[in-house]
Amino acid sequence: MVRTRFAPSPTGYMHIGNLRTALYAYLFAKRHDGKLILRIEDTDRKRTMPQTIRVIYNSLELAGIEYDEGPEKDGGYGPYTQSQRREIYNRYAAEALEKGLAYRCFCTNTGEKAAKTKVVERRDPCRTLTPEQVQERLNQGQPFVIRQRVPDEGTSTFHDHVFGEITVKNSDLDDQVLLKSDGFPTYNFANVIDDHLMGITHVIRGLEYLSSTPKYNLLYAGFGWPTPEYIHLPHITKENGRKLSKREGDASFEDLLAKGYLPQAVVNYIALLGWNPGDEREFFTLPELIAAFDIDRINKSSASFTLVKLDWLNSQHVRALSPEEFYQIALPYYPAEAVQRFDVAAISRLIQSRVIRLTDIPQMVDFLLRLPDFPVDLFVHEKSKSTIASSLNILEQALPLLQSLETWENLALQEALKAFAQQTGLKTGTVMWPIRIAISGLLNTPGGATEIAEILGREETLRRINQAVSCLRQAA
């Protein structure tokens, strides 16, 4: 049984790199009829913001990533929140000490010092303390951390499904802290204990853990546990190649949704950032992703996150919606006045194939509410053979024609105006152009003249045409 996990720490919002990790863990588990476990890594008391756990739940839910076990979904491997597992870590820390896998370190601030001087000590002086010396310090009540005792000799080799075989010298590995002086475990310790105890078969996580993996494996070996399979994921960068960061407010899932992207489009997009199905498909629903997902097709190199392709995918997903679905999703984006005055279901049918982001909608329909001020030369259009004079002439003739129409509906309008064009020997475009301009005041509109006329209704359409006629008379 495949068991994967997504193990975020609740320190803020969910950026798309994290979301992709969650997605891949989910896709892989589901692809193999396995389970996805959600584990909350809140062992850093300074950075943890408990209220942001909600963000994680929300994002996963919106993305459609369903986990099988988690903090509020017990599957027998709990608790799923690391701060609630402290006794477990203490127990294994004691065992590590007994087995000589770890030792107590009484140094203070060594990490800071090392970082500052750039001189990294991989072996801590406390490593060679005798049991008597250790006992003495314990008796004095000196605070301590527990460090991993990494062998000086030999090399460590492991296999990663993305990066292949990786070998490092043990002497290049540092004696990392396993248990902090506040009694909380570090990630480096907790992840090993939890992944083993929770029966995780495949560890899917970011590339930043690749270089620590040999140390984790030493721990697994020391405890006599089998190591999981590893799938390290290359990073997602922003357009300039820099790493995405929370600090700089880079693309979070929530931001993207607020910008008018559909969750399924974002999911589709990030799935393709670093993975491809092996054929030329690009549009995927979540079930289709599950069916197609294969870790052997994950890329090694990092990918940069760009909005332009997401725009396109989003427009594809918008179009894939049924008219009714789109209408429901678009509804909140319409100005209240538009909902009152017009048939927004009809507008939705018109704009569905033209919307890129949902936030485009207000701007797109604004002209229906207020005829923009527009220059009279909008009526001049070479390709449609439309001039000021022809426009005036056509609008004057169209007025009574439209007035006398029995049904005010797109098809009827179209037929009448096309017939009129034929009778007068004009191109359809020559007739339609001035009408569309007159009733929209825009060069480009989300629909043709007759479609817009239908939305506007007879009264408003005629009012706008009349208005245009007087403008044109003045200009002529």
Add this chain to the structure above:
RNA sequence: GCCCCCAUCGUCUAGCGGCCCAGGACGGAGCCCUCUCAAGGCUCAAACAGGGGUUCGAGUCCCCUUGGGGGCACCA
């Protein structure tokens, strides 16, 4: 400073020694269609970082250089 990893069009990518004077997609340019725009159809421009090897043959294997990323925290 030390260690590890990565490197194909602007971007996402296909390519696992000959099928590649490198394919697809987004974006760009143009044409067609058309009641504008969008959609759709067609066409074009656009890449194997550089240098050495190995091989009959290299984008594909090896080495070096360069560039980029990650790690070396009592953060995850």
